[in-house]
Amino acid sequence: MSITVVNISKKFGSFEALRNINLTVDTGEFVAVLGPSGSGKTTLLRIIAGLEYADAGKILINEKEMVSRKLRERNVGFVFQHYALFKNMTVFENVAFGLKVRSRKLRPPRGEIAERVHELLRLVQLDNYAYRYPRQLSGGQRQRVALARALAVEPSVLLLDEPFGALDARVRIELRRWLRKLHDKIHITSIFVTHDQDEALELADKVVVMNTGTIEQVGSPDEVYDNPISPFVFNFLGAVNIFHGRVHDGCAHIGSLKIDSPEHSGFANSAAVGYVRSHDIDIERTTSNGSSIPAEVRYIHRIGNIVRVELFSDDGKETIEAEITRERLNELGLKSGEKVYIKPKKMRMFVEDYQI
Amino acid sequence: MNDAIKQTIAFVKSKKAAARITEPLPVRIILTSLALLFVGLFLVVPLVSVFTMAFNKGMEVYFASLVEQDALSAIKLTLITAAIAVPLNLLFGLTASWAIAKFEFRGKYFLISLIDLPFAVSPVISGFIFVLLFGSHSLLSPWLEAHDIKILFAVPAIVLATVFVTFPFVARELIPVMTANGNEEEEAALTLGAGGWNTFFRVTLPSIKWGLLYGVILCNARAMGEFGAVSVVSGHIRGETATMPLHVEILYNEYNFTAAFAVASLLAMLAIVTLAAKKFVEWQSTGRFAPLVEVERRISGSPEVDS
Secondary structure: OOEEEEEEEEEEOOEEEEEEEEEEEOOOOEEEEEOOOOOOHHHHHHHHHOOOOOOEEEEEEOOEEOOOOOHHHHOEEEEOOOOOOOOOOOHHHHHHHHHHOOOOOOOOOHHHHHHHHHHHHHHOOOHHHOOOOHHHOOHHHHHHHHHHHHHHOOOOEEEEEOOOOOOOHHHHHHHHHHHHHHHHHHOOEEEEEEOOHHHHHHHOOEEEEEEOOEEEEEEOHHHHHHOOOOHHHHHHOOOEEEEEEEEEOOEEEEOOEEEEOHHHOOOOOEEEEEEEEHHHEEEEOOOOOOOOEEEEEEEEEEEOOEEEEEEEEOOOOOEEEEEEEHHHHHHHOOOOOOEEEEEEOOOEEEEOOOOO | OHHHHHHHHHHHHHHHHHHHHOOOHHHHHHHHHHHHHHHHHHHHHHHHHHHHHHOOOHHHHHHHHHHOHHHHHHHHHHHHHHHHHHHHHHHHHHHHHHHHHHOOOOOHHHHHHHHOHHHHOOHHHHHHHHHHHHOOOOOOHHHHHHOOOOOOOOHHHHHHHHHHHHOHHHHHHHHHHHHHHOOHHHHHHHHOOOOHHHHHHHHHHHHHHHHHHHHHHHHHHHHHHOOHHHHHHHOOOOOOOOOHHHHHHHHHHOOOHHHHHHHHHHHHHHHHHHHHHHHHHHHHHHHOOOOOOOOOOOOOOOOOOOO
16 A cells, blocks of 8 residues: 655644655555654654644545545554553553444454454564553553554554654664564555654665655665765764865865865855765874865764764864774774874765855 | 561661651651641531531431421432532533643633632622522513523522532543543544544543542532522522522521531531542542543532531
């Protein structure tokens, strides 16, 4: 079942939550909508589910128009950030709810419901907890119950609103890998909303990056990480360093640094900003003419095998963070206060929009 | 042996440590006995005296004054009034708190303060509102007379006044519970294909039932015990428009103390039952179905508050 979003717009008062959103999710795809808070990602998900109405635009699920349909007719599974389990019902009753409230004609017989519920509970590995109440479960278990409950009505699509947002770090990683495996098993078209880039990059087939009510970029996790099309996407996916400089005739100049930037061949001496990921910066003891700039080591943070080195560029204008391995650190024997040279291995230039 | 001594020493030390962070012993004794003295003087003594006065002339007189014609009709009227006022306010409380907790609309805060109005004004004034509305000099009176509808100094006015005075109870109890519960469970039910009725009866109602029951208990206690507003609109017609609290007053004014206290003892028993029921609901709601947020509890209006 595919999902197509056509020109969706939504305003809350004077605040534009969504502006002309267009998006296609293919059958069986697992899509992450990634963005900071306030970017409209949850609103988009709620509009697809029918929990919110769009001011303009269309939602198609499996080629069928959905906007005119009521929530209960859309047949979507929705998983909430804070689980939204029915507190007064056991795990079993929670999962069975969607089947029990069906009209008499469509309701499966009692035994069939029980069978289906237990099957789903086995799927989410909670069959032993069927007669517990939600408050007797841990956060991760609750979210799995919520998932089983959403799947019980055999939805055509599954929508997850920050499904791991309320969990602690370790459970979050465990549960998201489990969810990915589950998806590989049942292949239900799914959209999940998250503000955690690791989650999006690790889980999704396709990542949709949103900012201030618009879609910035859509692509595979590798695509959006390796080739961000805007400064925002670059900034949002991973730690990044910013260098101010100029581009001139296909060449970027940042201080003494000269880097080829063929896509800017048409620009003549325009202000530009260079983006370099922390792990794309190497630290060297000696200068290699034209491809490195001098800097001073300020702090060295050791985080397990990764070492973050904070540096000050020579002109004192920019703080630079480099991420190197512990091995490399020992090789260099760095100490704070030392003069070194930094060498960006990969830089992406964006010409500044405005003219000064 | 040695271990036992060590344990005892440790125990005494921990006791001493605990004592250090609480108030000194004399302060605790003074505070506790002051509280007990007040409770005794203002609650226990009056309650006991109501029952002693009621049974002053023996069991027979006590029961005779309860089954006497006027007393029976007063009990009946009180029950009828409560039977109309409580369900009405239950319905009103549910709808009002639903609207306030789940939706944003213009005039929401005005509505919240309006709900509190009957708490804010004196019951006597509440009664006078109805006198002004339905009395012989009111705008409505020619029309009412033409249609031969009697509201003032009759049962309808008593019911209206009681509904007015008791309408904040259920709503006030439910608004914080519903606000704390939020919308998510209802939204989840809707995405699972449940309709409005199913969502309300299977999801919303179970999650608010203790708050609702609590509000109903308080509402009922006040409906049966209301004196001020009812006194203004009832006209004090013996055997016709006298509720239990009014009947107590009539008997008392006639120096029929034993009968007055006998009927009063019924109201006192209602208060005790209400308190017990309230405690039970509180215990249930913090036990099995603990609400997410501590619900704000007000001091209960006991039935005699107005008399």
